[in-house]
Amino acid sequence: MGVQLLEYQTTLKSRFTLSGVGVHTGKAVSIHFNPAEPDTGIVFQRIDEGASGKVIRALASDVGATDLCTGLGDPAGDHVATVEHLMAALIGMGIDNVAIEIDGPEVPIMDGSASVFVEAFAQAGIVQLLEKRRYIRVVKPVRFESGSSWAEFQPYDGTRFEVEIDFETPAIGRQSFATDFSSGTFAKEIARARTFGFIKDVERLWAAGYxxxxxxxxxxxxxxxxxxxxxxxxxxxxxxxxxxxxxAVGDLALAGARFIGCFRSYRGGHRINAAALRNLLTDRSAFEIVEAARRGGGRGAEMIAVNAPLYAPWVI
Incomplete structure (x- = not known):
């Protein structure tokens, strides 16, 4: 499977707003999506009363919590929780730059999947910018293990996910799903899958504030x-x-760039995903930064390595 080459960065065509409730806080929240300049990336800003208004970057280096969800920023200060479904929708739809204003501490859960975000992005429209898009290409295996759980990156000519889970309950059991990643595959095969939980855990989660x-x-x-x-x-x-x-798609979107390689996990979760990504990004020999380049003025393109600036988002 070859790399799906998208040569230039993108942003939204127009501003829009979504509203819902946080799955953990239970509080109503509105989130405003704004077009952004090239190389902005995905950034959040709390606009509710009492927030400092500090810009929170959607990057692995800004991950503040991985308990039951992925959170960005300072858990004791300005932070935004449960970003994973939104981040998955952004990368799944090929959107690189968005400035997001949110009037609460948690992204609304919507229907428990990424489908509402996907539909909203499609309706708002996506426009191409003039700056080149960069990719993180995995050049050697990187792995993280914790007990019986593990996750790893492997070199691969494309972007691929292979995920396996194993639960004792017969309602789930052992399941695996693997796919080469594209916007079409994401929208059809992944985006509509909802979060899940067990009724026996509800009282414990409520008591803990989740x-x-x-x-x-x-x-x-x-x-x-x-x-x-x-x-x-x-x-x-x-x-x-x-x-x-x-x-996993949403958690790995916090690399700050799409990756070229294969991500595999067994009994993973937000903490495992974040740790594997950190292991990759802190080993500068494990990846290189590439961008698309035209072959001899023709329509074809190839990936070439480029020198990344020190402030690049993949530097932790």
Whole structure:
């Protein structure tokens, strides 16, 4: 599978707003998406009362928490939690630069997947900018292990995800899903997979201040009898592993650039994804920065290595 070469950066064509509730805080929140200049990347700014207005970058170096979700910024100050579905939608739709204003501490959960964001981005429109897009190409294996869980990057001519999960409950069991990544594949095969949880864990999560906004409208819930209790059932037969892949896509989007390589994980999660990405980005011999270059003035293109500035987002 060859690399899907997108030569230039993109941004949104127009501003728009979405509103919903945070899955953990249970609080109403509005989020405003604005077109941004080249090399801005994805940036957040809290605009609610009491926030400092500090710009929070959607980068691995700014990850502040990985408990049940991925959070950016200072957990004791300005921060934005549960960014993974939104980040997955942005990278899945090929959007590089957006300035996001949010009036609360958590991205709204919407329907528990990335589909609402995907549809909104498509409706707002995406425009190409004049600056070249850069990629992180994996050139040697990098792995992170924790107990029976692991995640790794491998060199690959393209962008590929291979995710496997293993749960004791027969409602899930052992599932795997693998795909070469593209905008079309993301929208059709991954974006609609919803977050999931167990009814037996609800009281414990509530007591810890989590899942206060969770409901059957935004989560797949497994009951005490090990059955899915949502009346509409599953969107995919293997929706659970596809959602884990959705999370991985969003977590790895915090590299600050798309990667060329294969990401594999077994019994992974936000913490495992973040640790594997950090291992990759802190080993400068494990990757190189490349961009598309035309071959002899023709229509074809190839990836060539470029010198990355010291302030580049992939430098941790």
């Amino acid at each position: 899942a206060l906004g969770s409901s059957l409208e935004n989560s797949v819930v497994i009951g005490e009898d090990h059955r899915v209790i949502n009346m509409e059932g599953l969107r995919y037969p293997d929706e659970f592993v596809r959602h884990k892949m959705l999370d």
